[in-house]
Amino acid sequence: MNILVVGANGQIGRHLVAMIQKSEGLQAKAMIRKQEQANYFRELGAEPVMVDLESDVDDIAKAAQDVDAIVFTAGSGPKTGKDKTILIDLDGAVKTIEAAKKVGVKRFVMISSFDTTREAIQAAPSSFSPYVVAKHYADEWLRGTDLDYTIVHPGALTNEKGTTKVQLAEKVERGEIPREDVAEVILQTLQNDKTIGKEFQIVSGDTPIKEAVQNS
Amino acid sequence: MNILVVGANGQIGRHLVAMIQKSEGLQAKAMIRKQEQANYFRELGAEPVMVDLESDVDDIAKAAQDVDAIVFTAGSGPKTGKDKTILIDLDGAVKTIEAAKKVGVKRFVMISSFDTTREAIQAAPSSFSPYVVAKHYADEWLRGTDLDYTIVHPGALTNEKGTTKVQLAEKVERGEIPREDVAEVILQTLQNDKTIGKEFQIVSGDTPIKEAVQNS
Numbered sequence: 001m002n003i004l005v006v007g008a009n010g011q012i013g014r015h016l017v018a019m020i021q022k023s024e025g026l027q028a029k030a031m032i033r034k035q036e037q038a039n040y041f042r043e044l045g046a047e048p049v050m051v052d053l054e055s056d057v058d059d060i061a062k063a064a065q066d067v068d069a070i071v072f073t074a075g076s077g078p079k080t081g082k083d084k085t086i087l088i089d090l091d092g093a094v095k096t097i098e099a100a101k102k103v104g105v106k107r108f109v110m111i112s113s114f115d116t117t118r119e120a121i122q123a124a125p126s127s128f129s130p131y132v133v134a135k136h137y138a139d140e141w142l143r144g145t146d147l148d149y150t151i152v153h154p155g156a157l158t159n160e161k162g163t164t165k166v167q168l169a170e171k172v173e174r175g176e177i178p179r180e181d182v183a184e185v186i187l188q189t190l191q192n193d194k195t196i197g198k199e200f201q202i203v204s205g206d207t208p209i210k211e212a213v214q215n216s
Numbered sequence: 217m218n219i220l221v222v223g224a225n226g227q228i229g230r231h232l233v234a235m236i237q238k239s240e241g242l243q244a245k246a247m248i249r250k251q252e253q254a255n256y257f258r259e260l261g262a263e264p265v266m267v268d269l270e271s272d273v274d275d276i277a278k279a280a281q282d283v284d285a286i287v288f289t290a291g292s293g294p295k296t297g298k299d300k301t302i303l304i305d306l307d308g309a310v311k312t313i314e315a316a317k318k319v320g321v322k323r324f325v326m327i328s329s330f331d332t333t334r335e336a337i338q339a340a341p342s343s344f345s346p347y348v349v350a351k352h353y354a355d356e357w358l359r360g361t362d363l364d365y366t367i368v369h370p371g372a373l374t375n376e377k378g379t380t381k382v383q384l385a386e387k388v389e390r391g392e393i394p395r396e397d398v399a400e401v402i403l404q405t406l407q408n409d410k411t412i413g414k415e416f417q418i419v420s421g422d423t424p425i426k427e428a429v430q431n432s
Binding site: 054055056057081082083085086087090091118121122126127129130133134136137 | 270271272273297298299301302303306307334337338342343345346349350353
């Protein structure tokens with residue numbers, strides 16, 4: 001299975017590409033923005049492909065045309081201007097979804113935010129609400145397609161080492177989760193068709209990731 | 217006909233409320249954010265109602281429950297932070313649409329931007345593209361409803377006095393239009409059911425507004 005990782009140079013993305021490359025029968029195509037990011041992926045044996053998420057659907061479609069699945073784990077991040085939130089987290093996601101439809105890639109795994117419901121928008125602190133709004137509409141757009149999607153809603157991300165155990169359900173208590181464990185959840189999700197059409201929240205917990213995904 | 221004007225204190229909104237109040241059989245409810253904005257509308261004989269577009273659907277629904285039509289002409293404006301674009305121009309619009317559905321107000325006139333197509337997003341200068349993205353998704357959301365909507369796409373807005381004449385069609389050449397003329401187009405649109413389910417661009421031109429709307 002050939003997997004396009006959109007946002008490969010992000011912290012979850014880098015873990016995920018490494019895990020994909022270590023997995024029998026899986027191969028990653030790492031969608032990145034800058035040439036200087038490419039070496040990390042080449043050294044892992046993954047194929048880097050340079051596409052800016054602010055470019056148009058056709059450019060993304062070109063990157064997606066020979067893959068079997070797409071993971072969207074890009075994010076504008078806290079360091080960019082606030083105007084990037086709508087351009088990357090919403091429009092970048094929707095363009096990636098449209099690119100998937102265009103080239104006929106059915107399998108799509110979206111890395112969302114922990115809670116993107118309307119209630120969560122209203123409850124969010126004002127500095128965070130634009131991000132929640134962007135993720136809300138990106139998730140809504142994906143739900144409206146007939147892609148084989150899974151939407152993953154991770155808790156507060158940390159850079160701790162992965163524990164390989166999570167709590168995973170449609171609704172869980174808010175909590176933290178290492179980015180490395182999120183990447184492992186994505187890896188298992190890609191390999192488990194039971195997750196198609198589902199969405200779930202994840203935080204650190206007691207269940208081995210593979211088992212948690214199987215019970216999703 | 218009782219009309220809720222969302223964004224009444226904006227420049228188009230203030231013209232529009234004044235025109236509504238001068239029109240036989242029409243009555244405006246002016247949705248505004250601050251108490252100190254209310255007097256202008258009271259003096260026109262309109263009913264001010266205080267609702268912040270960042271509050272939830274129920275608050276907007278309450279303001280909309282006794283009206284026959286809703287006009288969305290709110291905008292975050294160039295003076296607010298860029299994070300407001302997604303909160304007001306996109307999410308504020310969608311919440312207003314959802315409020316209309318909730319209380320069963322079918323007629324909805326959306327004041328959009330001149331061109332909100334994907335091509336326009338890609339062509340926009342980077343400082344403007346977040347706004348075009350926000351309007352793109354708001355328009356898309358409205359098209360996906362079964363409301364009796366009209367989407368008005370005005371050219372570059374000016375504060376010139378209205379000429380009462382426009383060019384109006386699905387596609388027109390880019391150009392300017394006084395805000396006062398946009399308000400008059402909205403007024404005629406509200407009173408002409410031929411415009412239901414349609415969208416059109418408008419710039420200054422040679423056709424009297426009422427006739428242009430009738431030929432839409």
